Amino acid sequence: MFVADDPAFIADPYPEFHRLRALDEVHWHEGLGQFIAVSHAAAAAVLRHRSLGRIWTDATPLEQFASFNLLHRNSLLENEPPTHTRLRRSVSAAFARGHVERLRPTVEVLADGLVETLAEKISADGEADLLEHVAQPLPAQVIAELLGVPKQEAPRLVVLSNSIVKMYEYDLPEDLRREAEAAAEAFAGYLRELTEQRASHPGDDLLSHLVAADLTGDEVVATGVLLLMAGHEATVNVIGNGTTALLTHRSEWKRLVADPGLVEPATEELIRYDSPLQLFERTATADVEIAGHRVAEGEKIAALLGAAARDPEVFDDPGTLDIGRSPNPHLGFGGGIHYCLGAPLARIEIAAALGALRQRLPGLRLARQPERRPEFVIRGLRTLPVTTD
Numbered sequence: 001m002f003v004a005d006d007p008a009f010i011a012d013p014y015p016e017f018h019r020l021r022a023l024d025e026v027h028w029h030e031g032l033g034q035f036i037a038v039s040h041a042a043a044a045a046v047l048r049h050r051s052l053g054r055i056w057t058d059a060t061p062l063e064q065f066a067s068f069n070l071l072h073r074n075s076l077l078e079n080e081p082p083t084h085t086r087l088r089r090s091v092s093a094a095f096a097r098g099h100v101e102r103l104r105p106t107v108e109v110l111a112d113g114l115v116e117t118l119a120e121k122i123s124a125d126g127e128a129d130l131l132e133h134v135a136q137p138l139p140a141q142v143i144a145e146l147l148g149v150p151k152q153e154a155p156r157l158v159v160l161s162n163s164i165v166k167m168y169e170y171d172l173p174e175d176l177r178r179e180a181e182a183a184a185e186a187f188a189g190y191l192r193e194l195t196e197q198r199a200s201h202p203g204d205d206l207l208s209h210l211v212a213a214d215l216t217g218d219e220v221v222a223t224g225v226l227l228l229m230a231g232h233e234a235t236v237n238v239i240g241n242g243t244t245a246l247l248t249h250r251s252e253w254k255r256l257v258a259d260p261g262l263v264e265p266a267t268e269e270l271i272r273y274d275s276p277l278q279l280f281e282r283t284a285t286a287d288v289e290i291a292g293h294r295v296a297e298g299e300k301i302a303a304l305l306g307a308a309a310r311d312p313e314v315f316d317d318p319g320t321l322d323i324g325r326s327p328n329p330h331l332g333f334g335g336g337i338h339y340c341l342g343a344p345l346a347r348i349e350i351a352a353a354l355g356a357l358r359q360r361l362p363g364l365r366l367a368r369q370p371e372r373r374p375e376f377v378i379r380g381l382r383t384l385p386v387t388t389d
Ligand code: HEM
Pocket: 047, 054, 076, 077, 078, 088, 143, 226, 227, 230, 231, 232, 234, 235, 238, 271, 276, 277, 280, 281, 331, 332, 333, 334, 335, 337, 338, 339, 340, 341, 342, 343, 345, 346, 347
């Protein structure tokens, strides 16, 4: 059984997922202290089962994690109905497909400008980091703009967010746990300041709408932070992991360059092929059966999205990157009541990045091997040095 912080496993978890899936759809993972669902059917069942909930348990010791716990306890992602329904309703209209579709031209202009900067850097220095110049700033700037957070704050919030989400990994060292709390405190403090400003001077931004909605002060802060974090963490890594996949499968990159009609299916395939979010936990609120395994009330089971994404029962040649793949019923955005609220926006951002890259830099290639981040749950790169032919 895999060890979640083993660098060899993190480098390529897919052979281990394949081995486990061939043995059974659900396994007990002693190290994680929970069941893991590794087939597509079992992972989907975990996400959708109404007796498997996102039940928040505070990080301990409590006095050390006041801000981290406050942000999560009041987050729609960490709650079940009726709180979840009320919180999700307060923001769902802003992320509806029709509403975000209106942002597409703005996102495309932004992506174009960032790719132009990348191209200039490559011309000047011979190579440049695609993460730094495109994958990181694009989603962060878009979500900041939507919430009405000044654009120049986005880079600082990305750093804070990166520290906070380390807490979702397993066996995190003490210094990083302390760093996560300090980041949560700074992030919450910043959002509190901003919501006070919006309360006295409302604008047409999402944060002003949240302040006016039926939410407590802590809920407004937690929802703002959740949106700013969820709004970029995964999207950055789809663009990073995805571009790497394309550039290491040169024929797929060439297909994309030749045919703009492939941008849309490529977006789905990149989310499937190298999932940016690998694991989501649920806790049983009653005894539950998943793929013939009993999960007793109070026990946990995780959906392994990366394993589900390579299930041969659902995807032909699951290990093959095929940017024209259709249908592509991946679970990358989850399922059930917590289904990703930002999916329409994320799709627009990824498509805009791919569109701008294929158009402006058709000769794009890796300058060197990218450096991977040493985490399992949030799967991404630290650097992605690229150049052109
Ligand atoms: C490609 C990028 C993205 C991926 C792969 C992704 C994936 C996911 C997944 C798997 C979940 C469900 C978690 C669970 O069931 O436990 C989720 C929830 C969520 N996502 Fe995303 N996400 C992405 C981008 C975004 C963006 C851009 C936003 C912008 C606001 C966003 C906001 C949210 C929120 C608010 C939730 C919680 C929904 C709820 O609990 O009802 N995500 N996301």
